[in-house]
Amino acid sequence: MKVLKFGGSSVASSENIQKVLKIVEKSSKNQKIAVVVSAFGKTTNALIEGANLASTKNEDYKKILKKLKEHHFDIINELIPEKKQGDVIEYVQQLFDNLETIYKGCFLLRELTPKTLAKISSFGELLSSFIIAKASENYFETNYKDSRELIVASDNYLNATVNFDGTNKNIIAFFDGNQKQVTLLPGFVARTPKGKTTTLGRGGSDYTAAIIAAALNADELQIWTDVSGMFTANPSVVKQAFPITHISYQEAMELSHFGAKVIYPPTIQPVLKKEIPIVIKNTFKPEDVGTYITKETSNKKPVKGISHIENITLITLEGSGMVGIPGFSKRLFEALSFHNINIILITQASSELSICIGISDEDAEKAKLVIDETFEFEIQKQKVNPVALEQDLCIIALVGDNMKNHQGLSGQMFSSLGKNNVNIRAIAQGSTEKNISAVINKSDAKKALNTLHEQFFEEKIKQLNLFVTGVGNVGERFLAQLEQQKKFLKKNLKLNIRVIGLSNSRKMIFDENGINLKNWKEHLTNGKETSLENFFNKTKECNLRNSVFVDNTANQSVSEVYENYLRQSIGVVTCNKIACASLLNNYKTLKEVSRKYNAPFLFETNVGAGLPIIDTLKNLINSGDRIHKIQAVLSGSLNFVFNNFNENSTFHDVVEQAQKEGYTEPDPKIDLSGVDVARKILILARESGYDLELTDISNNAFLPKESLNTSNNDDFYTSLTKNEAHFQQIFKDANSKNCRLKYVAEFADGKANVGLQHIPSNHPFYDLEGSDNIVLFFTDRYPENPLIIKGAGAGADVTASGIFADIIRIGKI
Incomplete structure (x- = not known):
């Protein structure tokens, strides 16, 4: 029957x-x-x-x-x-x-x-x-x-x-x-x-x-x-959750107690003694296998499910007068029991200085009154503190019969939560080790459940959730590359990269299931009005694991919000050089906050676009090498300009061509004034361990003062035309010496400079073509023959690929 x-x-x-x-x-x-x-x-x-x-x-x-x-x-x-x-x-x-x-x-x-x-x-x-x-x-x-x-x-x-x-x-x-x-x-x-x-x-x-x-x-x-059985987690919160085929009575009771509403906890008791199997089936999909519940489980996977209880209040009874005095726990639990207040979680410090219990929010005020009344004498004598309440919490729990036979599960649990800035208020683990419970903020429940499910059930496929601002040349190429490679990344690198938020200077869109990158332009056109504050607040509100803010702009205001993201344990990937070339204190603060909140801060594209210049420099420093000197051509735009400028062309036309092909910043004066190169050598010097400000960089500008003093692109280009003779003379001086013009950045003995130089034919920089960059690192290990990195250093595609590479680096952390 x-x-x-x-x-x-x-x-x-x-x-x-x-x-x-x-x-x-x-x-x-x-x-x-x-x-x-x-x-x-x-x-x-x-x-x-x-x-x-x-x-x-x-x-x-x-x-x-x-x-x-x-x-x-x-x-x-x-x-x-x-x-x-x-x-x-x-x-x-x-x-x-x-x-x-x-x-x-x-x-x-x-x-x-x-x-x-x-x-x-x-x-x-x-x-x-x-x-x-x-x-x-x-x-x-x-x-x-x-x-x-x-x-x-x-x-x-x-x-x-x-x-x-x-x-x-x-x-x-x-x-x-x-x-x-x-x-x-x-x-x-x-x-x-x-x-x-x-x-x-x-x-x-x-x-x-x-x-x-x-x-x-x-x-x-x-x-x-x-639903088709008991799931590894609540499927409405964790989209990747799946039904558990076979589970034990004990595991089912633990999961049902901790919020799995598929089965009422007392249900299991009568049939457990008789060892009668329980099957959870789906009325609307009767062909689905469902969940089979018996005395023992056939699947020996240590963690069977992750569950949670919301609307929890944490009550702490604390005081030096509790130490070594028997009966405190008895009085506490008897008082709560007499008033029909159910205790969901208990934890006590080994010092006996405090007892912490978790109860339902609806019982919180009554429990406080009961406990304060019970320990009124001790509170008056200041042996015990008045009860402290923490509300808006929830309990998350790992459940599995075989957890006790596997080392390191607690470490994996707390490490994965910590990496995603999920603060743990209390921990409870029974001696049977069938349940590891932690109390966290209710607002972190979704992120915590998804983080743990990814850690224990998803075959190590890591999900990265991106919030992207800037969809111009670089941003558009980046989104195209991501759409092209997403299947490859999931299959070969076990990375599931989704764009959750997207904005330009006017509009923003968000979709927690991932924005369709095939028609993002249409959606963004119809998006909501944006601001830096609104985009940040919405990103924070999403509260997703492995979140990354991606800045594809050259905007100073955007660079000033990085710290806000990092303090929320949201990583930052940027091609925007302004933050890392800002005041030294700000640069150091961003680095410190990144470490403190375990939020990656990557900016490989700040120097050399897609070239692995900063990454190589970090590897040298981290392995114990020391930087003595850096020589580099770091501006793809200036290299392009001087490789194409001669007596048969005008400086104005070459610069305009460079901007049209995406080699310059939106304001080309930033490149031609040397400010961009100065920022880059400053970043390399700082990454080498030297404390420099941008004002410490000697900038030997070649632009006339009239060009440097312009305030918009139209006036700048007009000034180039007016000063064409100046630029032709620069070319003739170099050509007469059989040299080529290169805008060179140098760092040595703690000092740095940038400026236009005559490069002879026997120099490594002489044959640098197109928009290529080159960097020479002279170090303890490379004292005479430097470590050389060379390649395309400008352009939307290579810059986008550099941003993409930084995001993949985060995925491998």
């Missing part, structure tokens, strides 16, 4: 009920079955709401009663042929008449006792079970039995304790004499020894089914719901 239980979502509508009846029909072909049903979806909540309204003299209870009645009669009309509706309509109308009378009594007396509330709550199951039993007659023969005639329980009306001796006798006697293939029963309800209606607590329909299964030594207990 099997016992099947169908939850409220499974019987929420006539369409759903028809699915249930087909499942029952198929299951009953070769064996007898008992079917336990819940109230129609959300009915119990509505009944309780109506009761509360009535007891406060609010006549809106009548509206709720009317809606409930209409819904139940609609289902009768849709499920049962008109000729057969007589008995069921009479029964249902009688129940609603009784319910209306009880509501009126609550309204007149302004009173709602637990006994009355239990009576009102019971109507949902009594109505649904009778209607479904009558509807099933179109499919198979059914015997309807009121569970109150079988299950005897205490008069704790809202959460009754079952008398198993009497209950088991009743169930066995009834089913021994029952010849029908299918018996349909209401869940949740029971009766007291005096015959009064009582209930088994919210989720009690599961419990009803388990009680019947245990009494009859059933072959299997099936719990039919709207």
Whole structure:
């Protein structure tokens, strides 16, 4: 024999009920079955709401009663042929008449006792079970039995304790004499020894089914719901969660206690002793395997699931007067127990200086009053501090029978949370090591669950969530490269890179499931108005693991918000040189904050676009080498200009061409004035360990003062035309010496300079073509023959690829 239980979502509508009846029909072909049903979806909540309204003299209870009645009669009309509706309509109308009378009594007396509330709550199951039993007659023969005639329980009306001796006798006697293939029963309800209606607590329909299964030594207990089993995590929060095929009773109890709502925790107790398997199945996908729950699990994976409980308050009882004094814990727990305050988590310092407990938010204020009253004397004598409350918290828990046999799980858990700036307020781990629990901020729950799921279940595929600002030449190329490579990265590097936020100077868009990069331009055009503050706040609000802010601009205002992101443990990747070339204190602050909050701060493209110049320099320093001298051509735009400028061209036209091809900054004067090169050599000097300011860099500018003093691009280009003779003379001077013009940056002996130089034919810089960059590192290990890095140092594609490379570096951390 099997016992099947169908939850409220499974019987929420006539369409759903028809699915249930087909499942029952198929299951009953070769064996007898008992079917336990819940109230129609959300009915119990509505009944309780109506009761509360009535007891406060609010006549809106009548509206709720009317809606409930209409819904139940609609289902009768849709499920049962008109000729057969007589008995069921009479029964249902009688129940609603009784319910209306009880509501009126609550309204007149302004009173709602637990006994009355239990009576009102019971109507949902009594109505649904009778209607479904009558509807099933179109499919198979059914015997309807009121569970109150079988299950005897205490008069704790809202959460009754079952008398198993009497209950088991009743169930066995009834089913021994029952010849029908299918018996349909209401869940949740029971009766007291005096015959009064009582209930088994919210989720009690599961419990009803388990009680019947245990009494009859059933072959299997099936719990039919709207999901395909118990998941590795809440699938509405963790999209990658998947059903657990096989799990033990203990693991199921731990997960259900910590928020997995698929099964009501007490359900497992009656069947556990009899070792009756429990199967969690999906009413709407009956072909899915579901979750099989038995004494032992076949899968030896250490962590079976991750769960959480929200709306937790942490209460701390602390004081030097507790040390070495027995009885504090006893008094604390007795006081809370006497006032029916449930303790969810307990942790105590080995110094005995404090006891920390986790309880539901709704009990917080009452618990504080109770504890302060209990320890009033000790508080007055300052032996114990007044109770401290921390609210807006939640508990996350790793669950698995085999965790005790695997070292390092706690370390993995706390390390992965720490990397994502999830602050842990308290920790609890039982000696059986089947559960590791941590209390965190409720706002971090989603990030924490996804982080842990990625760590323990997702085959080490790391998800990076990008928030990108700047979609000009570089930004557009970067997004195109990312879209092109996303499948390769996931398959070969185990990286799932998603763009969550995107902005230009006017609009921004966000999608926590990832922005479609095939049509991002259209979405951004229709996005919301943006600002640096709004984009940051929205990024912070998303609170996603492995978040990275990507700056594809050359904007100073954008560079000034990096610290805000880093302090939220959001990494920063940027091609914007302004931050790292700003005041030394700001540069050092960004580095320090990056380390403190474990947020990567990468800026490889600040020097040499996509060339691995900074990364190579870091590797030299980290391996113990020392930098003595750096010589470099660091401006792809200036190299392009002087490689193409001669007596047959004008300086104006060559610079304009360089800007059109994306080799210069939006303001080309930044490149031609030498400021850009000065910033780059400053960054290399700082990364080499030297403390320099931008003002310490000697800049031998070749532009006339008139060009340097312009305030916009039009005036700048006009000044180039006016001073063409100046530029032609520069070219002639170099050409007469058989030299080429190169804008060179040098650093040696703690000093740096930049300027235009005549490069002879035997120099490594002489043959540098196009927009290429070259860097020579002279170090302890490379004292005479320098380490040379050479290649394309400007352009949107190579800069975008450098940003991409930095993001991949973060993915490998």
